[in-house]
Amino acid sequence: MNGHADTSVYPLRVEGELDSHLSRWQWLVKWVLVIPHVIVLVFLWIAFIVLWLVALVAILFTGRYPRAIFDFNVGVLRWSWRVGFYSYSALGTDRYPPFTLADVPDYPARLNVEYPQELSRGLALVKWWLLAIPQYLIVGVFAGGAWAGFNAMSDNGGWTSGGGLIGLLVCIAGVVLLFTGRYPKAIFDFVMGMNRWCYRVAAYAALMTDKYPPFRLDMGGQESAPDTAESNVVTPKPGTGLS
Template sequence: MTTPPAVYRPVRVEGKLDTPLSQWLWLVKWILAIPHYIVLFFLWTAFFLVSVVAFFAILFTERYPRALFDFNLGVLRWTWRVSYYSYGALATDRYPPFTLAEVPDYPARLDIVYPQRLSRGLVLVKWWLFAIPHYIVIGFFMGGAQGGWWSAGLICVLALIAAVILAFTTKYPRDLYDLIMGLNRWVLRVSAYAGLMTDDYPPFRLDMGGTEPGTVPRA
């Protein structure tokens, strides 16, 4: 009898595939999302600075200051909503809200359990040493600049394939959606770990589907 994999509880990444989806809106979402891209540029700059402050706070107190934790969680939530709307999934046509707060009725949701204590030893090495194997994997998922050229990652390519299929069939392939969710879930788990928001090492596996394993799907 096969033992099911342990549930990874610190980070919960969920999505609900909207139906129906526009057959052609995906062609212009890169334009519609520009205001979010501009805001996220500054938010991610702040995320890095906040993480530096949190690093020293954890090193001396073993605690991640709650206000800083909530801000960085908000940045990850905002990023996930924009990614879900645009070329990280193309799974909703509902425009992402401009907020760091949780939006319970938005199709894409993210939550991270606030840690009461964090290891002083791990904070010194996990973001640059322990996370390296994950960086290699998610680099393939996300793509980036290579040799002066920009390469699309696997997630974007799969989302565009799903969009083309949607354009000709009016349906978003469910199996493809589950795979895209699994890839995004992996990326966000690593982001939380590298951002010092949890000491639980992310698993090397694809937990596919719109809901986290071991949870009840949202209605």
């Protein structure tokens, strides 16, 4: 590591578009509506964990993440994010999530991970537990005590349960929505930042990247490259005498 701030785009991208017209009351019953998804996600996350172990062995011997397993596991993360965005990880849309691992470009919630051409064999042994411990502590605050580490991701199909600070803020947003018909944009942006942080840690723990998740809360529905040091330099106006 060097002393410069990491200003590059993370290999995992999490985005969400807040619906302009949300139902005031539908969020009260979404816990029932997502039951079919939760059932499917339980089995998908069991497969995720098994395939993660297969990928770990493959990385140790070849330095590569098997592409078919990678695409499947990304699909599980993507499915979990769509369900979470619809339900209690964001309440960002009333559009019912599709039952698919594939990317759905016109759905309001999207998740993609850049495929790594090569991965460190040594890091694969330690990054998902030892190196990620500081991240797990932060994610535990964001997503709740139920998310205690990589293995806990399979308990509720990701963060669809909406515990911790995310769950609290989403609940507040739901109450405001119920009485005013509006979702506070500031809460949405903050919730998106926390969800984005959680899924970055998930991708790192799932061995999908060697790039350590930044300690940075990138808020808002859309991801963009962080400001670089150069973009923050003030250019002196002509005639000021500054150089």
